[in-house]
Amino acid sequence: MEPRQARIGRLALLLAMLDEGEEEAALGQLEALAWRYCQGRVGAMEPQKIVAAIETAAKRHGVVDGGLYREMHALYHAILEAVHGVTRGQVELGDLLRTAGLRFAVVRGMPYEQPNEGEWIAVALYGTIGAPVRGLEHEAAGLGINHI
Amino acid sequence: MEPRQARIGRLALLLAMLDEGEEEAALGQLEALAWRYCQGRVGAMEPQKIVAAIETAAKRHGVVDGGLYREMHALYHAILEAVHGVTRGQVELGDLLRTAGLRFAVVRGMPYEQPNEGEWIAVALYGTIGAPVRGLEHEAAGLGINHI
Amino acid sequence: MEPRQARIGRLALLLAMLDEGEEEAALGQLEALAWRYCQGRVGAMEPQKIVAAIETAAKRHGVVDGGLYREMHALYHAILEAVHGVTRGQVELGDLLRTAGLRFAVVRGMPYEQPNEGEWIAVALYGTIGAPVRGLEHEAAGLGINHI
Amino acid sequence: MEPRQARIGRLALLLAMLDEGEEEAALGQLEALAWRYCQGRVGAMEPQKIVAAIETAAKRHGVVDGGLYREMHALYHAILEAVHGVTRGQVELGDLLRTAGLRFAVVRGMPYEQPNEGEWIAVALYGTIGAPVRGLEHEAAGLGINHI
Amino acid sequence: MEPRQARIGRLALLLAMLDEGEEEAALGQLEALAWRYCQGRVGAMEPQKIVAAIETAAKRHGVVDGGLYREMHALYHAILEAVHGVTRGQVELGDLLRTAGLRFAVVRGMPYEQPNEGEWIAVALYGTIGAPVRGLEHEAAGLGINHI
Amino acid sequence: MEPRQARIGRLALLLAMLDEGEEEAALGQLEALAWRYCQGRVGAMEPQKIVAAIETAAKRHGVVDGGLYREMHALYHAILEAVHGVTRGQVELGDLLRTAGLRFAVVRGMPYEQPNEGEWIAVALYGTIGAPVRGLEHEAAGLGINHI
Numbered sequence: 056m057e058p059r060q061a062r063i064g065r066l067a068l069l070l071a072m073l074d075e076g077e078e079e080a081a082l083g084q085l086e087a088l089a090w091r092y093c094q095g096r097v098g099a100m101e102p103q104k105i106v107a108a109i110e111t112a113a114k115r116h117g118v119v120d121g122g123l124y125r126e127m128h129a130l131y132h133a134i135l136e137a138v139h140g141v142t143r144g145q146v147e148l149g150d151l152l153r154t155a156g157l158r159f160a161v162v163r164g165m166p167y168e169q170p171n172e173g174e175w176i177a178v179a180l181y182g183t184i185g186a187p188v189r190g191l192e193h194e195a196a197g198l199g200i201n202h203i
Numbered sequence: 204m205e206p207r208q209a210r211i212g213r214l215a216l217l218l219a220m221l222d223e224g225e226e227e228a229a230l231g232q233l234e235a236l237a238w239r240y241c242q243g244r245v246g247a248m249e250p251q252k253i254v255a256a257i258e259t260a261a262k263r264h265g266v267v268d269g270g271l272y273r274e275m276h277a278l279y280h281a282i283l284e285a286v287h288g289v290t291r292g293q294v295e296l297g298d299l300l301r302t303a304g305l306r307f308a309v310v311r312g313m314p315y316e317q318p319n320e321g322e323w324i325a326v327a328l329y330g331t332i333g334a335p336v337r338g339l340e341h342e343a344a345g346l347g348i349n350h351i
Numbered sequence: 352m353e354p355r356q357a358r359i360g361r362l363a364l365l366l367a368m369l370d371e372g373e374e375e376a377a378l379g380q381l382e383a384l385a386w387r388y389c390q391g392r393v394g395a396m397e398p399q400k401i402v403a404a405i406e407t408a409a410k411r412h413g414v415v416d417g418g419l420y421r422e423m424h425a426l427y428h429a430i431l432e433a434v435h436g437v438t439r440g441q442v443e444l445g446d447l448l449r450t451a452g453l454r455f456a457v458v459r460g461m462p463y464e465q466p467n468e469g470e471w472i473a474v475a476l477y478g479t480i481g482a483p484v485r486g487l488e489h490e491a492a493g494l495g496i497n498h499i
Numbered sequence: 500m501e502p503r504q505a506r507i508g509r510l511a512l513l514l515a516m517l518d519e520g521e522e523e524a525a526l527g528q529l530e531a532l533a534w535r536y537c538q539g540r541v542g543a544m545e546p547q548k549i550v551a552a553i554e555t556a557a558k559r560h561g562v563v564d565g566g567l568y569r570e571m572h573a574l575y576h577a578i579l580e581a582v583h584g585v586t587r588g589q590v591e592l593g594d595l596l597r598t599a600g601l602r603f604a605v606v607r608g609m610p611y612e613q614p615n616e617g618e619w620i621a622v623a624l625y626g627t628i629g630a631p632v633r634g635l636e637h638e639a640a641g642l643g644i645n646h647i
Numbered sequence: 648m649e650p651r652q653a654r655i656g657r658l659a660l661l662l663a664m665l666d667e668g669e670e671e672a673a674l675g676q677l678e679a680l681a682w683r684y685c686q687g688r689v690g691a692m693e694p695q696k697i698v699a700a701i702e703t704a705a706k707r708h709g710v711v712d713g714g715l716y717r718e719m720h721a722l723y724h725a726i727l728e729a730v731h732g733v734t735r736g737q738v739e740l741g742d743l744l745r746t747a748g749l750r751f752a753v754v755r756g757m758p759y760e761q762p763n764e765g766e767w768i769a770v771a772l773y774g775t776i777g778a779p780v781r782g783l784e785h786e787a788a789g790l791g792i793n794h795i
Numbered sequence: 796m797e798p799r800q801a802r803i804g805r806l807a808l809l810l811a812m813l814d815e816g817e818e819e820a821a822l823g824q825l826e827a828l829a830w831r832y833c834q835g836r837v838g839a840m841e842p843q844k845i846v847a848a849i850e851t852a853a854k855r856h857g858v859v860d861g862g863l864y865r866e867m868h869a870l871y872h873a874i875l876e877a878v879h880g881v882t883r884g885q886v887e888l889g890d891l892l893r894t895a896g897l898r899f900a901v902v903r904g905m906p907y908e909q910p911n912e913g914e915w916i917a918v919a920l921y922g923t924i925g926a927p928v929r930g931l932e933h934e935a936a937g938l939g940i941n942h943i
Contacts, residue, residue, distance in 0.1 A: 062342060063342070064341065064342030064343070064344065065220055065329070065342060068216065068220060068329075068344060069220075072213055072216060072217075135291075136291040136292075139287060139288065139291040139292055140287065140288030140289075140291065140344065140345055140346065141288075143283075143284040143287040143288065143347065144284075144287055166341075167338075175341070177342070179344075181213070181216075190315075193212065193314075193323070193348045194210060194211070194212030194213060194325070194346065194348055195212070195346060195348075196212065196216060196288065196327075196344065196345075196346040197288055197344075197345075197346075198288065198342065198343060198344040198345075199291065200341045200342055200343075
């Protein structure tokens with residue numbers, strides 16, 4: 056396995072950004088690495104809906120164990136860090152009269168060569184942010200990484 | 204030109220993230236769109252070095268006109284927004300005993316169908332952030348977009 | 352035209368701060384410069400109401416073109432920057448049990464001598480912030496400026 | 500009175516953290532100093548509820564004069580500073596899908612030897628923060644101090 | 648005395664913003680109110696230089712008593728709040744490759760009708776912020792108010 | 796073991812706050828729990844010195860394994876969160892002309908009843924923050940907790 060294939064954040068970002076038909080290489084890497092992951096979409100004017108959508112997807116697809124606080128804590132902070140990239144300064148959406156339409160990906164794996172570095176989790180967001188008026192929006196992205 | 208090809212932030216992120224040999228499609232799109240762009244690398248414990256490196260590259264490659272404040276102002280805020288994604292909370296590096304090694308891309312083009320939406324600029328960052336000790340680091344990314 | 356007359360931020364702040372009968376000189380300068388502007392008032396416990404009130408006034412008075420994202424994007428960021436001056440740390444009002452009563456002014460013009468610096472927009476806020484109890488409040492002000 | 504006994508922030512933190520039966524020494528110091536104080540509990544997903552609960556308790560127990568803006572202003576900023584310690588970055592709870600269960604203490608006294616340093620107020624918070632699911636939470640604390 | 652004359656923040660902002668020859672009315676009000684104040688200028692890439700310049704001026708002109716922590720604490724927080732308006736998000740200048748050239752005013756007085764609201768202090772900033780290149784800058788302003 | 800004894804954050808705060816002779820009960824609990832911990836002091840105008848002092852102490856006393864990024868990452872974020880409580884808004888000291896003199900404690904243990912919640916780390920800070928002039932300072936505290 057080359058180091059290139061173990062870049063967990065890059066894999067998450069590609070999953071969140073690439074269109075259907077383009078993800079094949081990334082998905083192939085994830086299969087080869089036997090890493091757990093999930094993908095989804097969420098549109099929201101409330102940051103908590105983004106958090107909830109990602110947490111629900113990650114639990115449903117077995118990326119994290121929803122009954123283990125340790126795992127939910129790791130995921131939560133990775134999500135918040137990714138949201139920082141999307142909101143760029145104030146972690147607020149509707150309170151600042153803006154909305155976000157995002158694709159997300161969560162990847163869980165062992166990105167470091169040393170085995171006792173253990174598992175890490177990456178949350179990537181990509182989509183649009185803007186006024187609650189169609190078209191008055193531009194792209195946004197974020198990436199959060201944590202040990203799990 | 205399909206809308207998909209005009210996603211300026213996605214193009215910038217791909218340029219910052221993809222390895223040599225993988226960028227062909229993205230570079231082909233930029234050629235077809237006749238958009239200006241530049242790429243570079245910067246490693247720094249001071250956020251101002253990241254700002255300076257990107258500004259210098261963007262001026263040198265003619266992506267912005269360094270003598271026009273309007274353009275430098277647009278670029279500056281796009282850079283700061285991208286740095287938010289990398290630093291996730293406090294726009295500080297060495298002051299918090301951490302360092303970043305980043306690849307960056309700046310893309311300038313007309314991403315909207317309506318011609319009078321004019322030009323926009325995207326700044327993407329991708330790399331690692333961590334302690335000033337080799338290996339004690341994880342990936343980070345950021346994207347900033349502004350009208351220019 | 353002397354440089355003094357082209358200080359767009361100062362003109363906006365004066366419009367937001369001066370009382371009726373005191374604004375004559377500032378309004379005269381705006382007439383002489385043929386710059387677009389608007390004034391208004393907004394009281395709110397939700398930051399988004401401040402954003403919405405200013406956007407609505409600026410569109411209604413033709414200071415910006417509400418159908419052009421480029422202009423709304425420039426205005427939005429100028430508003431947010433002005434709100435930072437009012438909230439001083441966390442862009443929150445009711446969530447922190449405080450309310451604001453503000454006068455605002457938006458000015459659009461060409462403040463730089465070099466003609467290709469083009470148009471800029473200034474948003475100024477002045478009023479009071481405090482507990483949702485009459486009298487338990489002090490003054491606050493903010494200024495945001497952006498290229499448009 | 501030794502200087503050690505006049506550490507107003509430490510007294511407030513101990514009142515907020517110690518269990519029944521452990522507070523005796525701290526309460527004894529407060530009696531000896533003849534300082535005003537109050538204690539309470541608040542659980543909330545909205546920061547404004549924390550602010551309101553502490554303000555109400557401090558007024559009811561005569562720690563501050565609710566009709567005097569000067570005193571409410573001092574208390575308000577001390578509360579906000581304490582909340583920063585609990586939220587560690589973004590002063591938000593439910594908006595980030597988290598809730599807090601806190602014990603609080605407010606202490607008002609003269610902690611400096613020089614008499615004309617006058618009165619100061621300390622607000623301490625201690626409890627848990629986490630997901631709105633029982634058990635998915637960890638401890639948090641905060642301390643804010645202001646002249647009054 | 649009409650309420651209009653007691654707006655301490657507005658007086659500070661006018662002192663910081665008005666040009667020589669325009670300040671007469673504001674200075675007349677301050678004389679009539681017998682309020683203490685000072686004015687000055689500071690150019691800096693380091694926020695601490697702005698803090699130091701204002702503190703030094705306020706002490707030298709007797710607006711505050713430099714030996715009394717209570718007063719320096721009130722002034723310090725008023726300065727920080729004013730700096731928030733200038734920096735609009737991150738209280739950083741040179742670390743983000745920008746510099747500020749500011750005029751400042753500090754006013755100390757009793758702005759409330761009720762006498763036991765006591766003294767308050769206002770710090771106003773007005774000037775330019777931008778790249779460390781002459782001309783690549785726009786206006787900025789800030790206002791901080793505190794009880795003293 | 797009662798749940799009360801496993802409050803890792805409270806133990807860390809008590810170690811950082813209590814004076815010599817008062818820590819006996821807390822140290823006894825740590826012994827009974829067989830948890831690793833360390834204590835220390837740091838005075839600094841630069842946040843990175845606080846980070847470095849705590850990291851060095853935690854490595855030297857075997858609370859974390861300095862060669863394992865996973866552990867250093869957990870500790871780093873716990874430190875940053877504790878520093879938020881001390882700085883209350885902007886994670887800056889000398890840049891805002893202030894200095895901090897702090898006692899710190901790091902505790903590592905298993906605070907949850909469910910064994911697979913595994914180990915967590917708590918960083919507590921307590922001391923003074925203020926102007927770089929002796930006496931012009933007040934108390935400050937912070938607590939950060941992370942899974943490790």
